[in-house]
Amino acid sequence: MGEPSRDPAAYEVPKAKGSTHLGAASVTVRMSEKEWSDKLRTNVFKVLRKKATEPGHRIKFPQGFDDHNDSGIYICAGCFAAGQQVPLYTSSMKFDCGCGWPGFWTNVQGAVYEQRDADGRRCEILCSKCEGHMGHVFRGEGFGYCTDERHCVNSLSLVFLPAKGGEAVAPSYTGPVFG
Numbered sequence: 001m002g003e004p005s006r007d008p009a010a011y012e013v014p015k016a017k018g019s020t021h022l023g024a025a026s027v028t029v030r031m032s033e034k035e036w037s038d039k040l041r042t043n044v045f046k047v048l049r050k051k052a053t054e055p056g057h058r059i060k061f062p063q064g065f066d067d068h069n070d071s072g073i074y075i076c077a078g079c080f081a082a083g084q085q086v087p088l089y090t091s092s093m094k095f096d097c098g099c100g101w102p103g104f105w106t107n108v109q110g111a112v113y114e115q116r117d118a119d120g121r122r123c124e125i126l127c128s129k130c131e132g133h134m135g136h137v138f139r140g141e142g143f144g145y146c147t148d149e150r151h152c153v154n155s156l157s158l159v160f161l162p163a164k165g166g167e168a169v170a171p172s173y174t175g176p177v178f179g
């Protein structure tokens, strides 16, 4: 697998009202829980593999990506730890939703899938390749995008690759996560 394009314009976005780029699981990146916990930082492991949630509003860049607006792509932190660069979102898909976590109105086509939470209330979103927990998807909030989706994603689930080149940027937050 080569390196993905870091140019946000290289990724299609949905254009028709009511469309979605959510896909289905197509798992190719597998590790034991022990391997995941060895490879991932503690709080990243808790979010990706145990479905924990980072604190909203409190982790500003470089601790998190909520207020981060540079041009580039966001790849899966789980796949990245396994040696793969899997683009999930781009800076063109990000918007300021005001909820305190990074918000995206769509995803790289097929890169993310959804499944209903065990309590049946919210829809979880996960990486299609490693089943890492990203966050939740909400609909019907009227932000004005054609998908009518808001992907509320944990910064810790993501690693950023700047369009201008340079090192991968992981959130520096090392504090507690919840749930």
Ligand SMILES: [Zn+2]
Pocket: 029, 076, 077, 078, 079, 080, 086, 127, 128, 129, 130, 131, 132
């Ligand atoms: Zn992944």
